[in-house]
Amino acid sequence: MKFETYQTEDFFDELFFENGEPRACAKPLIDTINELPDGELQRRQKTAEASFMDTGITFAVYGNKDGAEKIIPFDVIPRIVDAKTWENLEKGLKQRTEAMNCFLNDIYGEQKILRDKVIPENLIYTCTAFRKECIGLVPQRKIWAHITGTDLVRDKDGTFYVLEDNMRCPSGVSYVLQNRRILKQTFPKVFSKCAIRPVDEYTTKLREMLEYLAPDTTDNPKAVVLTPGVYNSAYFEHSFLSQQMGIELVSGNDLIVKDNKVYEKTTQGLVQVHVIYRRIDDEFLDPMTFRKDSLLGVAGLFEAYKAGNVALANAPGCGVADDKAIYTYVPDIIKYYLGEDNIIPNVPTFVCENPVKMNHVISNIDKMVVKAVSESGGYGMLVGPHATEKEREEFKEKIKANPRNYIAQPMISLSRVPTITENGFEGRHVDLRPYIIQGKDIYVIPGGLTRVALKKGSVVVNSSQGGGGKDTWVIAPDKGAPEQGQSIKFMQHQQQQQQQERRN
Amino acid sequence: MLSRVADSLFWISRYIERAExxxxIIDVNLxxxxxxPGEERLFEPxxxxxxxxxxxxxxxxKATxxxxxxxxxxxxxNQDSIINCVSIARExxxxxRETIxxxxxxxxxxxxxxxxxxxIKEEMLNNPHNFFTEIKEFCQLYVGIQDGTMSHGIGWNFAWLGRMLERADQTSRILDVKYFMLLPDISMVGMTLDTVQWTALLKSVSAFEMFRKTYANVTPQNVSEFLILNKEFPRSVYYCLEHAERALKNIINxxxxDNGKKSMRVIGKLKSILEFSTVDEIILHGLHETIDEIQLRLSDFNVSIYNDFINCVWKI
Structure with missing residues (x-):
């Protein structure tokens, strides 16, 4: 399989220029693939898939009783981001994260931004993710959204836009780590030629952040990961992260609250827990405060949290910041709190709550992507140009019935990455979700999850809708000595950092 | 260690041992x-x-x-079919997943x-011996990998405890049922058929070779002594109990x-009954009755493990 006939077809291609030449950062990879004997790439693709199956990175197919399980489709051709592009993205993501944290502190505190009329008050109070229980609450270290994932897309001219913020413990980072593990086995030689920034640091950063949140009353903080259980579609990730961090994975039944303190039930009695990385939605966290019928959470957890005896990551109430209607105000939020212009632009968005904009959306629905503000995972959305007349009409009615629930964006012509298909390499549309950890400082994983719409022409990348994954390579800034190999440089870099920290 | 995790480790071992x-048993009877030839009722017991x-x-x-x-x-x-055992163990x-x-x-x-x-079914029917050997080897491999890759701390000891209890239970059960089924008529004792079947029983717990090194004759008495009281054979009831006790001691240490003191008493009592019994006494008391008692006490032990470690009344 070779790239000789590969076409970019008037889209922005992450690995190739329009004239068919590979971009500088992609050249070592493209050359390597072109040199492979016939069938070798497909063989490596199969090995990669088998590795997912053997290590159990699978999900059960619902309604299938014969034990069949599937892997999330994976394509071995990575997306590559050059150092300079990444530098700018990283700056932009940090800026956004910082501003959003100010916003959350303000919105559950003094609400200055509402009084100054930067954001309309009713937008907050009609947001389903706004938790009135959290008003007046100050979480440990004043951090709300500790782990976030920001969905980025790239348009025809190569500009990155923020498509969506995910503040409610977004999943997928385990795939980033696994994809990398597998690609290192697939293209070992390319790794030694390029300075690809490693991603393994993520779990160390994650644990550091969790322990940083522990109440000051303890010298020996105990952090755990709280999962809704083995049937959750992200269960693999919960168990993988806790294993990689070396902390326990618990379910609601393993925890108990006494005197506003959280304990885990062990073979030697109760042991106090100080920090919970919870992968359960707000509503299910505590049947005494939120949904009464929740069997997943822990009774009394919210009171313990309010008393400051346990930290929750992410803090309950975070979701208000990733509401799709609040999203349109993020540039204003950044300006308001940081006094800066936003570095990564938003996709222009029409909030249907505004009657003028709603009418514009309805009359241009064939050019728009319409999304329900409270849904995720690619559900409740309409891709106007690809929809049938009947679907469009149905959506118009839905919008008119509940305008607050809908936003619309012009169709972005998503960038593409070459992908293995039955007909050789073809471009497929991708987005990018970098993961960000906010603790003592802000850490952005170099790269993130590249989701790819595997169906020809499709722009919906969600795994529930036929999407798959790719590894994302970020090239290290100092390209001075690529022949030296990334591992040596990485170790030198770490050594320097440690020395510096000791001096500080 | 989380109680739930200890419980899972315990049951993974039990189910894998059960599958083995x-x-x-199937392999030996085939x-x-x-x-x-002509004996059709082999599979009933x-x-x-x-x-x-x-x-x-x-x-x-029909039990063909x-x-x-x-x-x-x-x-x-069938709750205890091999495929169910492996599925439950995997679940x-x-x-x-983060602990193992x-x-x-x-x-x-x-x-x-x-x-x-x-x-796979076709494979089994075409060559059952290979198929069941593969299953046995999988189970043994699991025990070996667990032994060689997991720290021998609390969790590992719970796994060991589970394996020993399951084994004690299986051995006693096999002996009990065979004892009845093997003697259709008292006049047949000591005849070829009888010897062949007692030998098969030994083989089904992989005990024949080790038995032979201790005893010259395959008699019901010798087989019972070997499978219940032998102190060195890793599938005898006594051996399993002694090692279950060791695992429990390690956990407590x-x-x-104080968790586990009660379980310690229960297993200690059962072990000493066997330790100070002779096979003649057992047969005089009745083999079936003795085995019944062993099983009852094993089940008591299971309950006390559960109360001591898994579902304790939570006190601070």
């Missing part, structure tokens, strides 16, 4: 069938010792080799997928709390 025992006659005869009219193999291996209605392993090692997980996971392979 089932594979052994072999025996070749020595006893297997169903009985597995304690699932009712479910079996609801589905099948093929029916029994299918029922004990692939029938998901438990998935729940504590990658190698342990990959082994269980791969084997689970193998049992759900579409062609690791934890430095």
């Amino acid at each position: 025992n089932t594979a052994r 072999n025996l069938m070749l020595d006893l 297997i169903i009985k010792s597995a304690g699932c006659s009712e479910i079996f005869y609801n589905k099948y009219t 080799a093929e029916n029994v193999m299918d029922f004990l291996t692939f029938d998901t209605d 438990n392993a998935r729940c504590i 090692t990658l190698e342990m997980w990959m082994l269980i996971n791969k084997f689970y997928h193998r049992l759900y392979d579409k062609k 690791h934890q430095k709390t």
Whole structure:
């Protein structure tokens, strides 16, 4: 399989220029693939898939009783981001994260931004993710959204836009780590030629952040990961992260609250827990405060949290910041709190709550992507140009019935990455979700999850809708000595950092 | 260690041990069938010792080799079929994926997928001996990998405890059922058929070779002594109890709390009864009665483990 006939077809291609030449950062990879004997790439693709199956990175197919399980489709051709592009993205993501944290502190505190009329008050109070229980609450270290994932897309001219913020413990980072593990086995030689920034640091950063949140009353903080259980579609990730961090994975039944303190039930009695990385939605966290019928959470957890005896990551109430209607105000939020212009632009968005904009959306629905503000995972959305007349009409009615629930964006012509298909390499549309950890400082994983719409022409990348994954390579800034190999440089870099920290 | 995690480790071991025992019994009886042409009732005691006659005869009219193999291996209605044992073990392993090692997980996971392979039944029927050997080897490999890759702390000891209890239970059960089924008529004692069957019994717990090194004659008395009281054979009831006690001691020592003292008494009592009994006394008392008592006490022990470690009344 070779790239000789590969076409970019008037889209922005992450690995190739329009004239068919590979971009500088992609050249070592493209050359390597072109040199492979016939069938070798497909063989490596199969090995990669088998590795997912053997290590159990699978999900059960619902309604299938014969034990069949599937892997999330994976394509071995990575997306590559050059150092300079990444530098700018990283700056932009940090800026956004910082501003959003100010916003959350303000919105559950003094609400200055509402009084100054930067954001309309009713937008907050009609947001389903706004938790009135959290008003007046100050979480440990004043951090709300500790782990976030920001969905980025790239348009025809190569500009990155923020498509969506995910503040409610977004999943997928385990795939980033696994994809990398597998690609290192697939293209070992390319790794030694390029300075690809490693991603393994993520779990160390994650644990550091969790322990940083522990109440000051303890010298020996105990952090755990709280999962809704083995049937959750992200269960693999919960168990993988806790294993990689070396902390326990618990379910609601393993925890108990006494005197506003959280304990885990062990073979030697109760042991106090100080920090919970919870992968359960707000509503299910505590049947005494939120949904009464929740069997997943822990009774009394919210009171313990309010008393400051346990930290929750992410803090309950975070979701208000990733509401799709609040999203349109993020540039204003950044300006308001940081006094800066936003570095990564938003996709222009029409909030249907505004009657003028709603009418514009309805009359241009064939050019728009319409999304329900409270849904995720690619559900409740309409891709106007690809929809049938009947679907469009149905959506118009839905919008008119509940305008607050809908936003619309012009169709972005998503960038593409070459992908293995039955007909050789073809471009497929991708987005990018970098993961960000906010603790003592802000850490952005170099790269993130590249989701790819595997169906020809499709722009919906969600795994529930036929999407798959790719590894994302970020090239290290100092390209001075690529022949030296990334591992040596990485170790030198770490050594320097440690020395510096000791001096500080 | 989280109680739930300890519980899972305990049960993974039990289920894998159970799968191994089932594979052994089937394999030995298939072999025996070749020595006893025309004997059709060989597989009945297997169903009985597995304690699932009712479910079996609801589905099948006759205990033929093929029916029994299918029922004990692939029938998901049979709670203890090999495929169910492996599935439950895997489900438990998935729940504590972060606690066990990658190698342990990959082994269980791969084997689970193998049992759900579409062609696997055909493979079993074409060459049952190879198939059941593969199952036995998988189970032994699991024990070996666990032993060699997991720290021998609290969790590992819970796994060991589970394995020893399951083994004690299986050995006593096999002995009990065979004891009745093997003696259709008192006049047959000591005849060839009898000897062949007692030998098969030994083989089904993989004990024949070791038995031979201790005893010259395959008699019911010798076999019972070996399988209940022998102190060195790793599948004798006594051996299993002694090692269960050791595992429990290790857990208590690791934890430095009072949890487990009650279980210690229960297992200690049972072990000393066997320690100071002779096989003559057992037979005088009645083999079946003795085994009944062992099983009752094993089940008490299980309950006290559960109360001591898994579902304690939570006090601060």
